[in-house]
Amino acid sequence: MLQTAGIHHITAFVDDAQQNVDFYSGVLGLRLVKKTINFDAPEVYHLYFGNEGGSPGTIITFFPYSNSRKGTIGGGQVDTTVYAVPVDSLDFWKKRLQSLAIPYEVTSRFDETFLRFDDPSGLRVELVERAEGPQSQWSYSGVPVEYAVKGFGGAILSSVSSKKTIHVLEHILGLTKVSENNGMVRFRSYGNLGNVIDVNTEDACWGHSGSGTVHHIAWRAKDDDEHEEWRQFVEQAGFHPTQVIDRQYFNAVYFREPGGILFEIATDPPGFTRDESEEELGTHLMLPEWYEPQRDLIEQKLPKIEVRELGGQQ
Secondary structure (H helix, E strand, C coil): CCCCCCEEEEEEEECCHHHHHHHHHHHCCCEEEEEEEECCEEEEEEEEEECCCCCCCCEEEEEECCCCCECECCECEEEEEEEEECCCCHHHHHHHHHHCCCCCEEEEECCEEEEEEECCCCCEEEEEECCCCCCCCCCECCECHHHCCCEEEEEEEECCCHHHHHHHHHHCCCCEEEEEECCEEEEECCCCCCCEEEEECCCCCECECCECEEEEEEEEECCHHHHHHHHHHHHHCCCCCCCCEECCCEEEEEEECCCCCEEEEEEEEECHHHCCCHHHCCCCECCCHHHHHHHHHHHHHCCCCCCCCCCCCC
16 A cells, blocks of 8 residues: 655645745744745745755745735644644744744643644644654754754644545555544654644534635655556545646645545655755746746736844744
């Protein structure tokens, strides 16, 4: 049976592009690893944030639509995006959030402690200490390497049919059920980042897409050959996957699981250095070749953004 190593990336809708950059780079200290466009709506950015190289399991991506409709988090969506930080770093993050006037709450589940807060568009974010997973080598905006976000700790999924979503996680994606407690079921993959998935067991009312909601969650495939195996496997299981779509930095296949969540399976290669050096990642607007003739017009329509340090208590 095929098994995914865990989350490849998560993609969400947000409102203001500069606010988005300020929060994920300026507050969380992530690296803007790719500045490109929504291939289906070139007047909208597609921004990618991650560790120093944008490794699978660290990548959060955004479509920022200015003055867009506010969404509602609910069934058929990722409810919360969880980031892993090094052991003994939550105190640093508490002080940092306080110094930047970002309200948070301390929560717990499955014997772990989480810092929970919202990004400027209303996306739910959590930080959790995890020993596993490589340490990020990226330090920015007052976040030293020893406290830097490693990548995804995982996610909380909200389903309109939790039993069916749980079946897909276990029998299609190959995750292992490890615990159940207080209305949550926990699954793990064999990877060391983006590898812990919690599912609400109570069926949720449908959410509504818009700013502050997740569009899809993507799972890892090792390479193109395994990717095609995944597509065939999903189809044989009775779902309706798309054909393979070239997303420049990975290949993608999409399908909607019965609980309403849009799943993607994405290849680890080729990665973000296919069109920029590692040193220059995120510093230029990168366009696929079919949009290059329209570069001047596209650049005129996109709002100006800059990666800038916000400071905060160190």
